[in-house]
Amino acid sequence: MRELAEALAVSTQVEAEVRAASDREAQRLVAAVLDQTPAQLSLRMRRGPSLASAEAAAIHGAAVRRLSGEPLAYAVGTAAFRELVLQVDPRVLIPRPETEEVVGVALALVAERPGGLAIDIGTGSGAIALSLAVEGRFERVIATDLSVDAVDVARANAHRVAAPVPVEFRVGADLAPVTGERARLIVSNPPYIAHAEADQLAPGVRDWEPAVALFAAEDGMARYHALLDGALAVLEPGGWLVCELDARRAQRTAELARAEGFASVGVMCDLSGRDRILVAQRPSDAASHPAVPPNSAGGRHDA
Numbered sequence: 569m570r571e572l573a574e575a576l577a578v579s580t581q582v583e584a585e586v587r588a589a590s591d592r593e594a595q596r597l598v599a600a601v602l603d604q605t606p607a608q609l610s611l612r613m614r615r616g617p618s619l620a621s622a623e624a625a626a627i628h629g630a631a632v633r634r635l636s637g638e639p640l641a642y643a644v645g646t647a648a649f650r651e652l653v654l655q656v657d658p659r660v661l662i663p664r665p666e667t668e669e670v671v672g673v674a675l676a677l678v679a680e681r682p683g684g685l686a687i688d689i690g691t692g693s694g695a696i697a698l699s700l701a702v703e704g705r706f707e708r709v710i711a712t713d714l715s716v717d718a719v720d721v722a723r724a725n726a727h728r729v730a731a732p733v734p735v736e737f738r739v740g741a742d743l744a745p746v747t748g749e750r751a752r753l754i755v756s757n758p759p760y761i762a763h764a765e766a767d768q769l770a771p772g773v774r775d776w777e778p779a780v781a782l783f784a785a786e787d788g789m790a791r792y793h794a795l796l797d798g799a800l801a802v803l804e805p806g807g808w809l810v811c812e813l814d815a816r817r818a819q820r821t822a823e824l825a826r827a828e829g830f831a832s833v834g835v836m837c838d839l840s841g842r843d844r845i846l847v848a849q850r851p852s853d854a855a856s857h858p859a860v861p862p863n864s865a866g867g868r869h870d871a
């Protein structure tokens with residue numbers, strides 16, 4: 569592990585203050601390959617640094633991939649997301665901590681109304697859909713993606729996770745695969761980077777993660793246009809749409825939601841204080857619309 573941390577520090581040309589990050593990353597790599605938590609790994613190391621030759625070979629293989637620039641999650645083949653450990657490879661986006669917050673907000677919005685259908689548009693690894701199925705109290709979950717490859721990965725993850733409610737996977741664009749459904753909740757982390765912003769991305773993202781998961785036309789807004797245009801027809805009255813946002817276009821997206829006829833439109837901050845989560849409700853049949861309840865994310869302000 570010490571050798572890997574040194575090599576990581578050299579390969580990424582980091583200085584002393586970032587060496588701690590290389591140490592942590594080396595620990596995460598070894599722990600992930602050995603399928604252990606960091607705490608389990610340090611316990612094992614205290615008992616003595618013995619490794620089976622197959623374990624050593626697997627660590628070496630993952631280390632070589634990481635040192636060639638491959639993101640850690642792809643090099644080890646897994647990523648942690650909320651309560652889950654998901655299989656990931658370059659067919660799908662590596663699920664991010666911000667998206668864990670999006671799921672937390674979505675679950676809080678419907679916590680007092682168990683049952684119903686939850687939909688995840690652009691499921692990738694299945695991170696959102698499977699978390700909703702495991703942590704929520706829905707009757708069923710539908711997960712969609714334009715990418716057949718992504719749906720294959722998400723299905724494999726569903727087998728690993730064995731959620732307590734049915735999770736159905738459908739291939740197709742935007743809301744087309746869920747036409748005719750009535751959802752209590754739609755969650756989406758769509759692609760939202762403008763093509764012109766590609767050179768601002770870290771090489772590990774730009775060169776490794778699938779372009780279909782990152783980029784959207786219309787200055788990054790195309791998928792929001794499609795979602796906001798069609799979600800009212802798929803949501804039940806009082807149902808919620810929750811989307812991850814690019815902070816640079818958060819207020820524009822909220823204005824669009826309001827113009828489409830959504831109620832209780834709000835933009836919530838992530839834990840680092842950036843506008844990252846859109847919440848929007850299909851107006852209920854009653855005249856009054858409930859306010860957005862507080863949640864664990866960084867707060868809410870009206871759009």
Ligand SMILES: C[S@@+](CC[C@H](N)C(=O)[O-])C[C@H]1O[C@@H](n2cnc3c(N)ncnc32)[C@H](O)[C@@H]1O
Pocket residue numbers: 660661662663664667689690691692693694695696712713714715718740741742757758759760780781782791
């Ligand atoms: C940013 S990734 C999110 C993946 C996963 N939900 C997550 O949060 O980690 C966006 C996903 O949307 C999918 N996608 C792109 N365009 C789409 C479209 N028009 N309709 C449905 N899915 C789309 C991509 O294949 C990708 O899996």
